[in-house]
Amino acid sequence: MEMQIETAFTLWASLAGGVLIGLSAVMVMALFGRIAGIAGITQGALGGVIPMSGAARDRDWRWTFLLGLLAAPVLVLMAGSQVAQSVPTNLPAMVLAGLLVGIGTALGSGCTSGHGVCGLARLSRRSLAATLTFMAAGFLTVFLLRHVVGG
Amino acid sequence: MRMMWGFLSGLVFGLGLILSGMADPAKVLNFLDLAGSWDPSLAFVMGGASVTAFIGYRLAWRRGAPVLGGEFDIPQSRxxxxxxxxxxxxxxxxxxxxxxxxxxxxxxxxxxxxxxxxxxxxxxxxxxxxxxxxxxxxxxxxxxxx
Structure with missing residues (x-):
């Protein structure tokens, strides 16, 4: 990978951010009775635009949830804070990455939030299997790209 | 009402992603880079989120039904x-x-x-x-x- 930037270990900020993500998952369960999986929420919202098999029908809150997700960085910037970010600049690789993430989370019925956070919170063995699989694939991919191909 | 709460839930989720550093691909890739510039932060994001959801879900399920109507829709497939x-x-x-x-x-x-x-x-x-x-x-x- 062309981009290798050192990042600092942010224990407390990451833990606090994780608690907020968990809180949002609890809100979605307590209010709407649903799993807060971003892939699933996006699929459900997308089902309102193009025909999609298996997409959820309760689209009202899904659309506004996504708007809230988009509003978050805007609010942070308006409050005068920075959002530290470095996104890989290899655009063909990012297209491939996006396609794989989309296909994979649709086929595997969940992403980091759906299987990782919500599934583990439900103690689902199916979600644990998915989480271990995508983590292993992620570790292996970065190892190959950074230390074998790019080494 | 549903739409406003949907927006707020998404906003909390997004603020969590930004605060945790998960919205920065450099941090995610470093978390996945065990053999190189490993940054363990994301383990704490996942830990904090899962434990919060584990406790919160059990409190939410005590109510028997979601606050804004309908019923709990929990994946049944094993x-x-x-x-x-x-x-x-x-x-x-x-x-x-x-x-x-x-x-x-x-x-x-x-x-x-x-x-x-x-x-x-x-x-x-x-x-x-x-x-x-x-x-x-x-x-x-x-x-x-x-």
Missing amino acids: RIDRPLLTGAALFGIGWGIGGFCPGPALTALPLLAPGTLVFVPAMLAGLWLGAQLKRAPIFAARGAAT
């Missing part, structure tokens, strides 16, 4: 099958290439980085393609109602 594992593996490869999973990619969109601007449309196309692929004979559940 099958560890081919679509689950193939999908998770493909997702992990894409995650390792781009450093984005669906939530962070969407929340990073307004920051308008070129990599995000091509990633998100490709991901949306992938979500659609994956939903079609799930019905293909090699992935469709055997004996499931059609």
Whole structure:
């Protein structure tokens, strides 16, 4: 990978951010009775635009949830804070990455939030299997790209 | 009411992603780089989120039904099958290439980085393609109602 930037270990900020993500998952369960999986929420919202098999029908809150997700960085910037970010600049690789993430989370019925956070919170063995699989694939991919191909 | 609470839930999720550093692909890729510049932060994101959800879910389920109507819709499938594992593996490869999973990619969109601007449309196309692929004979559940 062309981009290798050192990042600092942010224990407390990451833990606090994780608690907020968990809180949002609890809100979605307590209010709407649903799993807060971003892939699933996006699929459900997308089902309102193009025909999609298996997409959820309760689209009202899904659309506004996504708007809230988009509003978050805007609010942070308006409050005068920075959002530290470095996104890989290899655009063909990012297209491939996006396609794989989309296909994979649709086929595997969940992403980091759906299987990782919500599934583990439900103690689902199916979600644990998915989480271990995508983590292993992620570790292996970065190892190959950074230390074998790019080494 | 539902729409306002949906917005607030998404906002809390997005603020969590930004505060935790998960919206920064450099941090995600470093978390995945065990043999190199390893940054363990994301383990704490996942830990904090899962433990909070574990406790909160149990409090939410005590009520018997969601606050805004309907019923709890919890995935019933327990099958560890081919679509689950193939999908998770493909997702992990894409995650390792781009450093984005669906939530962070969407929340990073307004920051308008070129990599995000091509990633998100490709991901949306992938979500659609994956939903079609799930019905293909090699992935469709055997004996499931059609």
